[in-house]
Amino acid sequence: MMLEPEWSDWRVFLAVARQGSTLAAGKSLRISQSTAARRVSALEEALGVKLFERRAHGYRLTQAGEAVLPLAETLERSALAIEAQARAQSRAQGGTVRITTEEVFAVTLLTPWLREFHTLHSDIRIELDCTRELRDLGAGEADIALRSTASHQAEGLVGRVIQNDDWALYCSRDYAARKGLPKNRRDLLEHDIIGGGGGGLWRVYSGWLEEMGLLSRVTMHYDGSNGLLSGIKSGLGVGVLPVIVARADPDLLQCLRPTRHHERKLWLLTHERVRHVPSVRLVTDFLYERLMRHIRDTEPAEPSLSPVPLPVGP
Known part of the structure; x- marks a missing residue:
């Protein structure tokens, strides 16, 4: 059974797209390089499309990856806004x-x-x-x-x-x-x-x-x-x-x-x-x-x- 992509998968996708490698993305997210690479592969498998070209010097977005990048950034903004609102409400209640x-x-x-x-x-x-x-x-x-x-x-x-x-x-x-x-x-x-x-x-x-x-x-x-x-x-x-x-x-x-x-x-x-x-x-x-x-x-x-x-x- 194929699992649906989660926000955390898209978060790794964005980090790799911005950093250009799973090593740098892993460092920015405080996860291992192998975990970052595994999450990208799982996301590609769930979507049925390649998002990155694997090269000797790092990862480069494919045409499909370029197409979904702005949508992933919109998802990121929404997720951060939800988290910020929750933190603000938590402080207000407390x-x-x-x-x-x-x-x-x-x-x-x-x-x-x-x-x-x-x-x-x-x-x-x-x-x-x-x-x-x-x-x-x-x-x-x-x-x-x-x-x-x-x-x-x-x-x-x-x-x-x-x-x-x-x-x-x-x-x-x-x-x-x-x-x-x-x-x-x-x-x-x-x-x-x-x-x-x-x-x-x-x-x-x-x-x-x-x-x-x-x-x-x-x-x-x-x-x-x-x-x-x-x-x-x-x-x-x-x-x-x-x-x-x-x-x-x-x-x-x-x-x-x-x-x-x-x-x-x-x-x-x-x-x-x-x-x-x-x-x-x-x-x-x-x-x-x-x-x-x-x-x-x-x-x-x-x-x-x-x-x-x-x-x-x-």
Whole structure:
């Protein structure tokens, strides 16, 4: 008796079509090469048609394989949407809301507010994800994102702009008392620079430092954005921080003002599929209100420092 193809068979088919071999497909799916090859053969037998040409250097789609590829991709999208919906409903029923953001935002802004939220709504469990990987809200990898982006949001994402995602150079009061407050590029050539931040942030930040002739002044490097904050507050040198975080800390002094000519915005996002789930809506509204209050409470008078082209968020 011939078994009907299952979604898992089509999943292997897509992996082989994209990777070009059963070895690479097996690695991406965390199954053995022999299992991947066996699943492809079983799918071909069930359909009664050859989907791949077996070659010395890998697998190549046949004409029949090319014909079914778009249908398999449609099946994949539907299966992923079903899985994401099930995960979202599971979290909603269990009262769990997962938030993803940059670690410096998580530590300085969200954690104190979420302590207050827990006092008000102890029945809702919060998962705070500070990974550098961009979590896919559409796939249900998180429910809410506090995210910096210069591009239009992906289809299905809904949210509100918080403000421009401005970053500027800061130092601690202790550091300024010892070595002075740098106010321009020439001053910075005499100061210690703290580098790092990880991922996209360091790519932008290091490029700016190199352009300004300051990369050789980096005396300490941190792997994450929270490390940058720690190093600056410890008085180790001058480094870049998000303005929304740093201007609320009385121990930090802004050295140079960021440029206003960039497209990056700080967004509070969720997905249209879960935006009306009561727990997600409650957390989203709470965070938006706290973010806007924080901005109002920390908005400084117009600074006297001259703007310079500083890097912005990752």
